[in-house]
Amino acid sequence: MSETVLVTEENLTVGRAAELVGVSVKTLHHWDAIGLVRPGGRTSAGYRVYSTEDIARVHRVLVYRELGFPLAEIARLLDDPAADEREHLRRQREQLTERVARLEKMIAAVDRMLTATSGGIRLTPEQQVEIFGDDWDPAWEGKAEERWGDTAQWEQYAERAAARKPDDWRAVAERTHALNADLAAAVRAGVAPGSPEAAALAERHRAGMAAYFDCTYSMHACLGRMFATDPRFAANLDALEPGLATWLRDAIFANARAHGIAPETAVWE
Numbered sequence: 553m554s555e556t557v558l559v560t561e562e563n564l565t566v567g568r569a570a571e572l573v574g575v576s577v578k579t580l581h582h583w584d585a586i587g588l589v590r591p592g593g594r595t596s597a598g599y600r601v602y603s604t605e606d607i608a609r610v611h612r613v614l615v616y617r618e619l620g621f622p623l624a625e626i627a628r629l630l631d632d633p634a635a636d637e638r639e640h641l642r643r644q645r646e647q648l649t650e651r652v653a654r655l656e657k658m659i660a661a662v663d664r665m666l667t668a669t670s671g672g673i674r675l676t677p678e679q680q681v682e683i684f685g686d687d688w689d690p691a692w693e694g695k696a697e698e699r700w701g702d703t704a705q706w707e708q709y710a711e712r713a714a715a716r717k718p719d720d721w722r723a724v725a726e727r728t729h730a731l732n733a734d735l736a737a738a739v740r741a742g743v744a745p746g747s748p749e750a751a752a753l754a755e756r757h758r759a760g761m762a763a764y765f766d767c768t769y770s771m772h773a774c775l776g777r778m779f780a781t782d783p784r785f786a787a788n789l790d791a792l793e794p795g796l797a798t799w800l801r802d803a804i805f806a807n808a809r810a811h812g813i814a815p816e817t818a819v820w821e
Contacts, residue, residue: 563593563601563602563603564601564602564607565595565599565600565601565602566580566581566591566599566600566601566602569591569602569606569607569610572607573607573610573611573614574614575610575614580610583610583613583623584600586623586627587627588613588623588626588627588630589606589609589610589613590606591603591606592605592606609630612630613626613630616629619641619644619648620644620647620648621640621644625640703820704765705764705765705766705771706765708764708765708766709764709765712763712764712765713764724763727760727763728760731753731756731757731760732792734753734756735753735757735792735793735796735799735800736792736793736796738750738753738799739793739794739795739796739799740793745799745802745803745805745806746802746803746806750803750806750807751803751806751807751810753803754772754800754803754804754806754807755807757772757800757804758772758804758807761775768821769807769808769811769812769813769818770808770813770818770819770820770821771818771820771821772804772807772808773804773805773808773813773815773818774818774819774820775804776800776801776802776803776804776805776808776815777801777815777818779797779800779801779804780797780798780800780801785797
């Protein structure tokens with residue numbers, strides 16, 4: 553049974569209590585209705601009032617709510633003497649730490665994209681054909697995004713692409729055309745995969761991937777497999793020189809082995 557008390561600085565009406573702790577009167581009424589914080593006293597007119605202990609309980613509820621605890625769990629923590637409050641707080645701290653790490657990663661990604669897009673532009677389809685040649689299909693970028701858009705490497709590509717101007721892309725295209733010509737010439741000349749000359753070409757090819765994303769030897773081996781087995785990639789390479797797709801795979805594999813990677817079982821890392 554509630555005790556009849558006077559309204560004082562230590563015994564507050566719901567309106568004054570709500571103002572003091574920074575929540576709405578409706579919230580305090582709800583917490584009262586569900587038994588989370590029930591004011592222990594009443595005025596002579598029958599109005600509920602909050603004691604100092606009641607206000608202290610409200611503050612504890614607010615702390616737990618800020619930490620993400622559901623109201624039912626808060627009630628159990630406050631009312632169950634057997635509840636391990638420290639263990640609950642420890643677990644909640646771990647979850648908050650993980651959430652902060654995820655948010656910091658997201659913020660860093662947004663910052664990188666803001667930096668990239670502030671100084672660069674994306675090429676129009678017409679500019680892509682002008683720079684990369686008549687055999688370039690502007691739809692390839694969309695297809696690539698469908699296939700790899702959820703990878704870290706695509707994120708790197710998007711950042712670097714946004715930061716480049718047309719002249720930067722022309723330089724990338726010139727290096728790519730020069731490398732393709734040298735690769736085709738090596739196949740015609742019968743250069744053996746695994747030879748120093750083939751290793752140098754494989755390294756140029758791997759370095760060329762840096763225009764798009766950081767390419768490890770393991771990733772390069774995965775690309776080598778794809779060049780030889782994916783019909784579209786193989787056709788594009790063999791159009792430069794018959795047998796180039798297989799030769800490039802073998803040269804990449806030999807170079808990967810020289811750097812401690814088993815190419816046949818290499819993974820994307």
